[in-house]
Amino acid sequence: MLTDAFSLVLALIAMRLAARPAKGTYTFGLKRAEILSAQANGITLLLAAAWLGYEAVERLLRPPEVTGWMVLVTALAGVAVNLAATWCLSRANRASLNVEGAYQHILNDLFAFIGTAVAGVVVMTTGFARADTIATLFVVALMVKAGCGLLRESGRILLEAAPAGLDPDAIGGELARTPSVAEVHDLHIWTITSGEPALSAHVLVRPGGDCHAVRRDLGRLLADSYGLTHTTLQIDHEDPAPAPAAAAHCANGHGPAHRAVPQGR
Template sequence: METAIAFISGSLALLSDAVHMLTDAFSIILALVAMRLAARPAKGTYTFGLKRVEILSAQANGLTLLLAAVWLAYEAVVRLLHPPEVTGWMVLATALTGVAVNLAATWCLSKANRSSLNVEGAYQHILNDLFAFIGTAIAGVVVMTTGFARADTIATLFVVVLMVKAGCGLLRDSGRILLEAAPAGLDPDAIGDRLAAAPAVAEVHDLHIWTITSGEPALSAHVLVHPGGDCHAVRRDLDQVLAESYGLTHTTLQIDHEDDAPHPAAASASPAAVGAPTPHCANGHGPTHRREPHAH
């Protein structure tokens, strides 16, 4: 209906709102499907289950917003150069109806669990659509009162800016999760130094902090304990530190005793290498965190 009115009234702003609402419907359907898939238990080769489907859904939502924004921006530039006639009252009436509908939809989604990037993606779609309808309503008033047809196109560009902002945000946040980046607010180096400073700990390496899906951070690390140290007690202490100080409860810590003997490769490399910290892993990945000598 809105698309038909957009063509009849000659309003690109209404057409942009119609496109935006179409992407809204797509995002909500995609979010519901992703949530059902993510709820399935882990089994077979999918050891984390299908939790990342939510992140793929957020990526798809962000991409649809950007693609629609590119098309609308092109159409807006054309209409700025050659503005068509726009029927202001039709634009205003349709936009006010859209404001009412999207106010209700925004309120409903605001009550959902928005810690999920998937749900947040759908919410951003609806919220941006609300702002877009408000801008279109203002453009309709301007066209009605002044006859300035380019106001409709300016409203479209406003919608484009909102779509680009939301799309880039979704792609950025979902991309960080897919690339296994540490969750925002957690500094792996600071956490590694904190763990290495714990009693009986000699070294922490192969430290990885990532997000399985929205709201589910995880950590794994290889921890070397001084000879004679209690590995089980160290693991319990480190788990407590990670949970209480950083909110990390999904942790996997490999605890081993430090090898007193120097690594053969290190000893043969140079005399200075004898007595240097033992490289416990031949192909370590990530920085090594060791307690300062005076802290032993």
């Protein structure tokens, strides 16, 4: 319950920080505070799982005396509290990884109390004291799954990975096939915070092409086909020199270059 309280307080603090406007050196504001909060919640879930797992194995090998009715009463009180908390959080925007982190804490605690209630009934009716330990190990598995999921998703955002469902190579190829586009390179797709994907790229336009029209066409394509509305496109005319265009414009390119298929092929 203490870890649940910690996760809720952390989520609320992260929300307040993320809502602050961008200023000074923090050009994106503090939006990533929500991702750091989700990562912290994932870590606490794994730490709690490790501690509970260790305690459960100890009791599995040397089972203590378990008072079934006390386990059941405690569990039912916990179920009631966590049902209310889970219901409240389920109505929040769970697309936010920060909210999802707090939700997973409360949800896993709810599962723990349900398992504890079942174990209490088993102990009362059969005297099988290890039922409490077995229920704990089941909850530990759920906590590890939830904690790893939060760390994986928050890690992808912090490492600037492309959002799930967006293939940079496929997007780069489609941009390069746009009329008048000669090449697309330095293509980056990342997530600022939950639900806020962004894209930047360097686009070379064929000689004689209309840079402004190409920019508008690419913007509409990215918004309509991929839901990318936060885009920054550097538009330049292709260098007619025989040297590779990417080298002429970007001495240190980042990532593969996507070139249009020459007409007539």
